[in-house]
Amino acid sequence: MIPKTSGSTQKSAVPKSDAVYRILKRAILEQAFAAGAKLPEDSIGERLGVSRTIVRQALARLNGEGLIELRPNKGACVSHPSLEDGHNIFAVRRSLETLVVDSLIGRLTAPMIKELEAHVDAEDMARLNNPSASIQLAGEFHVLLARLTQNAILLRYVTELVSRSSMILSLYGRPHSSDCAVSEHRELIAALARNDREGACKLMDHHIEAITSRALIKGSSENDVSNLLAAYAREEGL
Amino acid sequence: MIPKTSGSTQKSAVPKSDAVYRILKRAILEQAFAAGAKLPEDSIGERLGVSRTIVRQALARLNGEGLIELRPNKGACVSHPSLEDGHNIFAVRRSLETLVVDSLIGRLTAPMIKELEAHVDAEDMARLNNPSASIQLAGEFHVLLARLTQNAILLRYVTELVSRSSMILSLYGRPHSSDCAVSEHRELIAALARNDREGACKLMDHHIEAITSRALIKGSSENDVSNLLAAYAREEGL
DNA sequence: GACGTATTTATTGCATACAATATTGACGAT
DNA sequence: ATCGTCAATATTGTATGCAATAAATACGTC
Known part of the structure; x- marks a missing residue:
């Protein structure tokens, strides 16, 4: 049976x-x-x-x-998200990921922390070996944090936003833009582990800000034209 | 043609x-x-x-x-959302609707404010005449606010959350629980109109808190049994 | 030769038919 | 009489076929 x-x-x-x-x-x-x-x-x-x-x-x-x-x-x-879409997506991420951190404070068990650290170790490992896996893992770190909150809808939204962020990054981000994220991830885990709500929230806030500015500094010139056209075209249904 | x-x-x-x-x-x-x-x-x-x-x-x-x-x-x-789902949904709402208010500060034009006031007038009108339309309108006020941000993804999420909130309210809320929302809506508009970021964010925060506590005080006894069973059943895939 | 129009082709929208799975009811054994 | 098993029924999963719409091409006119 x-x-x-x-x-x-x-x-x-x-x-x-x-x-x-x-x-x-x-x-x-x-x-x-x-x-x-x-x-x-x-x-x-x-x-x-x-x-x-x-x-x-x-x-x-x-x-x-x-x-x-x-x-x-x-x-x-x-999808061909516009720069404006990018800003919108990161704005929502910032808000929700702060909630993630806030929800996690005081609820992280030792095995959870181990899981997070193992993940960041993997990120570190992939950083040099496998750049494409690296950006993937960086995104999954945020998804993992969201999963640990046990808030299903929060997890769903963060997952979706991370996916869309990666599209934004591939369109407008500069190369190697995700490398420096690993140390920020480690700092965040440390703050979470010592139940430092203020610090952890601030770190996450700055972390998302950092990703945003790495990605969206200006309308990375080459895509800008096509993107502008796309925006107008979409309005007309073309 | x-x-x-x-x-x-x-x-x-x-x-x-x-x-x-x-x-x-x-x-x-x-x-x-x-x-x-x-x-x-x-x-x-x-x-x-x-x-x-x-x-x-x-x-x-x-x-x-x-x-x-x-x-x-x-x-x-x-769907038969659990009380836990309810708390999760309202937690995310609180986070996102604060972002809505924050995004709106300094960007509300006079016609927008008029639109908001017209909506709340309609809420007021329906409050006595048509109670079922009343809760509908109360939810749509939040959707309207989200739409005014021009942030498409924020609008989508808020819309979804408002829908799900109404399911939660119908399962666990006490009757007439949405009546008192109208005055809170008016205060919020006033704070937005005078570009009072702090005040508006706080008002929205308290407003969502108020809705949450009106809805989820405790496991409103009658539904509690069936809900408890549903939770267990879901775990077993039944 | 360029433009506008008609015809052909490709692709989507929808409904139906069949296969696979789950649910219900009947039957027989203990 | 109760439980377990098997057949019958109902419902979902999937593929295919036809109709409708959009895109591409060919044609005729200016």
């Missing part, structure tokens, strides 16, 4: 669209698709061996999370 | 699933369905004259917004 814990071809207890969703999400966040790229249902479905129905569901979900845009009768394309 | 602004049978430029989504959302928020009620695709589709495909899309979206729960192979049912 033990449920088959099969090997590779596990009978999925979860809908296929979840798998497609995850694949597409990873592909978008790793910039396998350029911003603005079209995402036709049938080519994706054909490639992944599922029907358009499934792809459609995955696309609808990605649309809900702001990773793609879905215009009626025109199909889906990878 | 004027696009047909037809009467009732307007050629919908928007997908049908949007209409179904809105209908179901309203029905849920107005408590036409009890919390936990099953939402079978067939019967809904049949009733609304659309196929299951459409209903499915609407349900997926509602699931993404936390208004329903969608368990694989088991179908959808109206």
Whole structure:
């Protein structure tokens, strides 16, 4: 009566669209698709061996999370967030991640702290070896913090915001912009560990500010034109 | 060349699933369905004259917004948030709505203030005449504030949180709990109008606190049992 | 040769049909 | 009579087919 814990071809207890969703999400966040790229249902479905129905569901979900845009009768394309979107996203992050820290004060157990430190160690490790994994891990640190709050909706929002932040960074951030985050993460853990609410909140606040300014200093000139056009075009439905 | 602004049978430029989504959302928020009620695709589709495909899309979206729960192979049912969910939701609201107020300081034009005052007048009007519309309007005041920030993602989150708050209130709030909100709304507008950042933030903070405590004082005894069971059941996947 | 229009092609919107899973009810054994 | 098992029913998961809309191409006119 033990449920088959099969090997590779596990009978999925979860809908296929979840798998497609995850694949597409990873592909978008790793910039396998350029911003603005079209995402036709049938080519994706054909490639992944599922029907358009499934792809459609995955696309609808990605649309809900702001990773793609879905215009009626025109199909889906990878989001091309504007600089203004970037500022908005980071403003909300700042607010919510301060709440994360605030919620965590006085509730962090020793194993939780160990988990956080292990994660930052991994970030440190990847910093030199694997730069692309590095930015991924830096984002996941924030998601991990949010998870530790045990606040489901806070976790969902932070996760979504971190994803979208990474799109912003890839569009407007300067290269190597996430390197220096590791030390800030360590300081934050230290403040949390000593239940220093004021300090931890301030650190998080400055940390997000730092990420924001690293990313959005000015309208990194090359993208600015296309982005400006995109903004006008969107208003006209083009 | 004027696009047909037809009467009732307007050629919908928007997908049908949007209409179904809105209908179901309203029905849920107005408590036409009890919390936990099953939402079978067939019967809904049949009733609304659309196929299951459409209903499915609407349900997926509602699931993404936390208004329903969608368990694989088991179908959808109206969410039955726990008291803990309630506290989590209000905690996030408090954080984000403070950001709303903070973003609005120094950016409110005269027409905006007029719009806010008109809204609160409507709240006042409905307070005695139409109690059910009253709670609806009270929520929409917060959505309106969020919209005025021009921060799209902030608006989305606040909208979602207000919806979910209304579910929480209907489950755990005492009757007439939203009556006293109107005066608080007026004070808030006044503080915003005089660009009093400190005062406005504090007012919003206390306002959300007030809503929270009106709603969640304790596990309003009658629902407590069913809710407790629901919490355990959910852990077991039932 | 350039522009506007018609036709063709591609892609999305929707509904239906079939397969897989869960739920319900009936039946028989203890 | 109660429990467990099996069949019947209902509901969800997925794929496919047709209709509607948008995009691309070809054509004719100026």
